[in-house]
Amino acid sequence: MSDAPVTAPRYTVAVRALCEFGAKRGDLDLRFTPAPTAQEGIAGHATVAGRRRAGYQREVALHGEYGSLLVRGRADGYDPQHQRLEEIKTYRGDFQRIPDNHRALHWAQAKVYGWLQCQALALPRIELALVYFNIVTQKETVLAESYEAGELRSFFEAICAGFLDWAERELAHRAARDDALGALAFPYPEFHAGQRQLAEAVYKAASTGRCLLAQAPTGIGKTLGTLFPLLKAFPARRLDKLFFLPAKTSGRRLPLDALAQLRGAGLPLRVLELVARDKACEHPDKACHGESCPLAQGFYDRLPAAREAALAEGCMDQAAVRAAAAAHQVCPYYLSQELARWSDAVVGDYNYYFDITALLHGLTVANQWRVGVLADEAHNLLERGRSMYSAELDQRELQALRKAAPKPVKSALDRLNRAWNALHDAEGAPYRVLPAVPDAFQNALQRAGAAVIDYLTEHPAQIDGALQRFYFDAMHFARLTDVFGEHSLFDVTRQPGSGQRQYARLCLRNVVPAPFLAQRFADAHCAVLFSATLSPAAFYADTLGLPPSTVTIDVASPFRAEQLAVRLAGHISTRYPDRARSLAPIAALIAAQYRRQPGNYLAFFSSFEYLQQALAQFQSGQPDIPVWAQSRGMDERAQHEFLARFVADGQGIGFAVLGGAFAEGIDLPGRRLIGAFIATLGLPQLNPVNEQIMQRMQAIFGAGYDYTYLYPGLQKVVQAAGRVIRSRDDQGVVYLIDDRFTRRQVRDLLPTWWQVESLAE
Template identity: 65%
Template sequence: MKYTVAVRELTEFTAKQGDLDLRFTPSPSAQEGIAGHAVVTARRAAGYQTEVSLSGDYRHLTVRGRADGYDPTRNRLEEIKTFRGDLERMPANHRHLHWAQVKMYGWLMCDKLGLEEMHLALVYFDIASQKETAIEETHSAAALKQYFEEQCGRFLAWAEQELAHRSARNQALTALRFPHASFRPGQRQLAEAVYRATATGCCLMAEAPTGIGKTIGTLFPLLKACPGQELDKVFYLAAKTSGRGLALDALSLIKKSEPALPLRVLELIARDKACEYPDKACHGESCPLAKGFYDRLPQARSAALVHGAMDKEALRTVALEHQVCPYYLSQELARWSDVVVGDYNYYFDTSAMLYGLTAANQWRVGVLVDEAHNLIDRARKMYTAELDQTEFHFLRQSAPAALKKSLDRLNRAWNALHRDQEEPYRVYPEIPLKFTTAMQQVIADITDFMAENPTHVDSKLQRFYFDALQFSRLAETFDMHSLFDITLKADSRRADSMLCIRNIIPAPFLGPRFEAARSVTLFSATLSPWHFYCDTLGLPENTVCVDVESPFRAEQLSVRVISKVSTRYQHREESLSPIADLMARQYEDKPGNYLAFFSSFDYLQKVLELFKARYPQITTWEQSRRMEEAEREQFLARFTPASQGIGFAVLGGPFAEGIDLPGERLVGAFIATLGLPQLNPVNEQIKERMGAAFGAGYDYTYLFPGIQKVVQAAGRVIRTQQDRGVVYLIDDRFARPNVRRLLPAWWKVES
């Protein structure tokens, strides 16, 4: 069986050495790199060959790639690298890797043309000065062949291991059995839909009730489909930590049921949560886990893959045993894992790692999107950019003299944007060219300054630089999918403003992500209306929508809708007393454990204070802002079969979904939504833009955003397998006919 690898991928595996160095050094953009290559090759004499396709074999390994340029007259093969700043500051391990690439191409060219020797050149092109620096070496074909075979030999041992793993994995997955004795009601329907969607290469949207086991019901069929569909990877994407935990638990159950299954499971976590030395910079002169990272990486990589289950703690243990950074070890292991569990942003964000690797390596992947109702809001944030003029003024005061001129020019263009604006918020039809031009000049000047002054440390400058880059990128793609709005800052001493490119319809950005996968399954307890999610997210036209039958019986759970209490912002004070009394009556009628959800910490605190004052005999505990994982675990640990009391939490937080408190650990919940102010200009603009894009039929989704959140939460708070539970939903907007139609028929609405 042949194993095919690109020259760049092979050399990055075999020839990387030395320190991990993440010090910020502005590098040319992809467009600048392409343009730089074009400038260099245009300077060459007639007959110069560009993008030369090369391929060669070593045993059952095929190595292929494209050499940047070859001059047949001089017999010179060139590898062109664009850069910014001082070439002397380029790390030695970067140069070593560049030589490895050009030597590999050198042998492939010698083999192709039957040459006895080859002149090799690393051509470094400075984007700023447009100057070339060439470093040349001459090697015999025999020496280049020996180098080629040494690198291939080192990689081939790994490739053979990977081929053996892939074969064993597929054989085990073909025979994989469902880890439970039987499917739950509705679970088989979900599993069959996932399998069929993967087999036919289409996307799937599945609305399935909470409690039927959606996690195992989607992972199992997708893993079963891997051998037949030749899938390289499965990505399980979750909105929150709790979702990742459920996926890891399900995968652990699958592996326990099939002990011989060689499945590599990797959990990706945020860099700030994985960092062992948050007070140190990511380079070898500061962090001990960055020093010599690439020298110790091969052993750490092998050890982690032997372990197989690479969750946060397991990965940390392996990383520290080999003295490498846990976060960047996980980034490397994503290439060699079978299942990757992580946040939405790893596949859907602008610089998503998993999507980038999928495209670069042409992987066939199956993607699962957990609690997919969250994806719209998350995607909008991914493709939204803000610039704060007050923070910009602080930057100008401390900025280096070399940047003053372009920063002042940008400030004048910024002021001109809102000079005639009288209302506090306004949407503009376009982003003026004068402003974007000034912004691009500032970005270019900061890039050059940082390249020339790599030791200069200025957190405000760097933060603005990244914000400006994001804003500039989104400005280039600005269209009807987004708004450009300006908010005047009332608390500013000067006439400052906040600029925002606000994404409304993420479909144009997410569409390519869906197309890159063999199949994407989005599942949640609430994905209605189908057309809204399909159109807004940019799902393909052949997407299949499945409404999984609920195994739930109305007598198992009492859902009582209280429509006589207004939770609108202006009525919030009046709502406190009836909500507190309602909670106390229900508790006294049936003591036990309850959860009370509110749409903000402020609302939560007001109800809690009143409740404690009126009913001090009832035990209460509360969610606090920015709770650590240990604190969240302590909050849930209060719910035991023997305990009684009410836990106060916030809608949309970690306790609103993804928790499992079966039996008498939880007997009821109260859910109240905080209404938005009567006039919300951003909401009005969103409704108008959505209406223009899709028609007025979508309006209700935005007229009642709080109601949608409540309806979604109700299905998650009490698990469907629990008998005799009770949920109260509190908001007077439930009395409206066009809201009532969103509710299940068996919910009892109390006027």
């Protein structure tokens, strides 16, 4: 974990951030401009530097001060013989299409670096050059100007002066924030049972700069029990930001409410809620540029006032950001991204820190922030991490694209299709795994992407949505191909088409996200992963890439065994071949419990098909008992209606799928839910993909079955059972329906406070 030495209060700003703050003007313009990828940019910089004479210096580290401001960064290159400093920018397409406000920003960066270099070497004058390098033609366009050191110093001081007032206010805000945090008391007279243990572990992790994996039961107040101690560690450890990352949208409300409660106690904390672009956009029918959207026109001119107004509010949830954006006529989504730079606590989805191009992680690295990360419901991070580092290409989409593709692109797509066809199995195997992505396919994919990007660059007024989507999908696939390793699978799935035609879906399927997530943990000062189900800890540490120094705790449950009757129906098998025979005894068991104790129950099954079969069996024998069922693809309104049936002292049974929307993250306390039936061990489906994942888990960890099937399955079971007891006053019952629950290995993975009673046949 990062642990930089503590220094005297000083505001540090990167050259790029300084210039963006002081020199960025005009419209927000997100028209499709096919910028080079990061790797292409690195390669372009290397090409330019490789053309320079001996003695040329690359990546020159520079820094300078202005008042309480420390400015630092790396200039792209310096030629000491000619005293020429270069700022290199890679691009595609027509040089004349680079917007003027972009060039102005580039010149501002060059001038700041120019002064810092003059200061470092005591130069009286220096030549500055903007080197625009076309990665397709490999041609350089150079804009060079000679400047007196005094002129550059004046520019540097002017741009710093414009930022210094802001920086000094930021330092004053931080001082006031940290003073208040030092005096902050826990908002309740005492901690809940287990909450103090969790809070102490979080504080120690923040104090020592380590990761913490905390299994903590529902009902102890995990949200406040993690936020409060991490905030208390801010002053001593000089932390810059706190990122609270829930697994789902619904998980944002609790941390926002807890932070609002702390702010209500006089804490001057800037709290920001980040929401997805499609939920924040005010004009979804308009493109993101000044000629289309009124909130993009002059965005950077109005941004300072909007930024100041939003920060003055302090509590910047979605509604507050939207109000500030509306008052100043700027885009609320991009205003929130700007506010992330100046907030103390940010609440947003996992992807804002853990994804490939994550906003919060990128800002953390660029600004060298010291951050504390809180990942809620962290048992979800394995699957979410896998999806972030997986990519898929469908040949049927390529075929549709080829038919309508413009001529300059079609030939490249045809070549890609031929390379794709070569991946089909001659024997027609429906699914197979290849050891790597063949070079021929990679080359064809790169060329097709280049052809698309060149066409879109040359025809900006003829933007084709399908071509854009193909380009982004292809580049994502290519990016992951470059980092392919034993952590992922490359598989080919055959898909039937019309007539005798066959298509293939290609997937770079991440199995273990640890190699990718490990750097995210390393770049944080501390990270706390917490959930009610993080057992066994070694499974999560291995698959998520937690460092060896990670501390694990298992917080004792505040619940008593007598609150929850756990009954094991070990005489029933829910294995696929036995499901037809299981329906009648399951229906009888559910009916008997309901007749004995009427109330609201949830019944969980392994699939929608099994659910429908069980529902039909139950209704045929018990037509008087109210039932309602989860359906495939339920929208938010339908989900709300499903949960609305669970009223206090209501009666009925909701049929749901284990691992779905109603198996975790919902709160039905008291008499709203008095019991659950779990008719499955929760194991992932037995299919070729999961069998390949099991083989890979076996090769890496030596525990293929447990890591692929058993641990993820039991995690779902415990999560679903956790819906029943939500407070220390609740009473309820859980039925575990499957003979495999009788196995010692399975029983050992259940919560230790459960007392499981086996039912007679």
